[in-house]
Amino acid sequence: MGKLNTIIEKLPSIRGRYTEGPELSRLTWFRVGGPAEVLYKPADLEDLSFFLKHKTKEIPALTIGVGSNLLIRDGGIPGVVVRLQGFNNIVVQGNEIEVGAGVLDRTLALVAQEEGLQNLEFLAGIPGTIGGALRMNAGCYGIEIKDILVSALAVDNQGKIHKLTPEDMGFSYRHCKIPQDWIFVGARFKAKSGDSQEIAARMEKLLTEREDAQPVKSRTGGSTFANPEGYKAWELIDKAGGRGLKIGGAQVSEKHCNFLINTGDATAEDLELLGETIRARVLENSGIDLRWEIVRMGFNKNYEVKAKAA
Numbered sequence: 687m688g689k690l691n692t693i694i695e696k697l698p699s700i701r702g703r704y705t706e707g708p709e710l711s712r713l714t715w716f717r718v719g720g721p722a723e724v725l726y727k728p729a730d731l732e733d734l735s736f737f738l739k740h741k742t743k744e745i746p747a748l749t750i751g752v753g754s755n756l757l758i759r760d761g762g763i764p765g766v767v768v769r770l771q772g773f774n775n776i777v778v779q780g781n782e783i784e785v786g787a788g789v790l791d792r793t794l795a796l797v798a799q800e801e802g803l804q805n806l807e808f809l810a811g812i813p814g815t816i817g818g819a820l821r822m823n824a825g826c827y828g829i830e831i832k833d834i835l836v837s838a839l840a841v842d843n844q845g846k847i848h849k850l851t852p853e854d855m856g857f858s859y860r861h862c863k864i865p866q867d868w869i870f871v872g873a874r875f876k877a878k879s880g881d882s883q884e885i886a887a888r889m890e891k892l893l894t895e896r897e898d899a900q901p902v903k904s905r906t907g908g909s910t911f912a913n914p915e916g917y918k919a920w921e922l923i924d925k926a927g928g929r930g931l932k933i934g935g936a937q938v939s940e941k942h943c944n945f946l947i948n949t950g951d952a953t954a955e956d957l958e959l960l961g962e963t964i965r966a967r968v969l970e971n972s973g974i975d976l977r978w979e980i981v982r983m984g985f986n987k988n989y990e991v992k993a994k995a996a
């Protein structure tokens with residue numbers, strides 16, 4: 687594929703790092719998916735902003751966090767995949783915490799606990815980054831990002847930096863309305879003061895509950911479908927006979943049937959086909975059309991972006 691040898695030449699000279707053709711499967715929880723044409727790790731905010739300002743618009747750029755909500759298709763992702771490395775700052779100021787978008791949700795929860803700040807415990811069990819949490823309005827146990835956000839910082843596709851209020855974010859269930867090609871680089875969250883030990887105990891309880899109910903140690907992408915208003919996706923899937931269903935190496939979790947699992951040798955195609963099969967069964971069984979919560983990216987295997995030979 688000649689294009690592979692030239693794409694980096696067409697990209698702006700940056701201080702961060704470009705890697706041609708890296709396999710993305712190792713960067714996602716499902717451990718499936720083809721390569722990126724180019725992976726870009728910005729050196730810092732200025733570098734990222736420069737890249738976006740000078741990149742030609744014909745070359746697409748998509749951002750990923752730690753891939754805990756992603757199904758990357760087997761053919762890979764054309765153009766540039768941006769992955770924040772660094773962006774790990776955490777500054778505690780009174781009852782507010784400023785944090786880089788590359789920080790893991792769990793790390794933020796632990797820092798808040800150590801500082802005697804409560805309301806961020808829910809983040810302990812969400813295995814993504816702050817960038818992914820902002821994009822997805824991540825949440826659980828009745829609290830989500832929108833409830834704790836003071837402001838978010840994002841870079842648009844022209845490299846311009848925006849400070850966004852919760853209203854600007856237009857949050858809804860597992861969704862925000864900020865354009866898909868804007869990249870979150872940081873956020874400021876509010877908390878309430880509390881007792882460190884009590885916060886730790888609550889966090890522990892939430893984590894135990896989660897481990898009991900979800901296959902958190904498997905190769906999964908978390909909840910596959912958003913809960914439709916007034917329903918639980920897992921119940922609809924269960925009623926439609928989806929629990930344990932298998933296609934190739936992909937399986938609907940026996941433990942929590944809104945989770946898909948790569949049992950070892952699944953392809954992205956197996957997982958997507960299994961998801962679509964479940965959707966069709968639920969539609970037939972209950973008349974409800976489930977919406978994918980997992981974000982699917984890239985081409986299927988017929989289109990193939992080539993991996994760089996190791």
Ligand SMILES: Cc1cc2nc3c(=O)[nH]c(=O)nc-3n(C[C@H](O)[C@H](O)[C@H](O)COP(=O)(O)OP(=O)(O)OC[C@H]3O[C@@H](n4cnc5c(N)ncnc54)[C@H](O)[C@@H]3O)c2cc1C
Nearest residue numbers: 751752753754755814815817818819821824825826870908
């Ligand atoms: C075991 C398990 C349990 C989970 N439990 C929960 C849960 O309880 N609640 C919940 O809400 N989710 C849950 N998830 C899903 C997932 O962890 C969250 O959606 C998380 O917020 C995704 O973050 P990420 O960094 O992994 O993003 P990715 O999965 O890499 O990407 C997800 C989306 O965010 C975008 N994105 C990522 N980083 C940025 C950025 N810096 N700027 C702009 N866009 C960005 C991507 O383009 C993509 O659209 C779970 C997942 C797993 C595997």
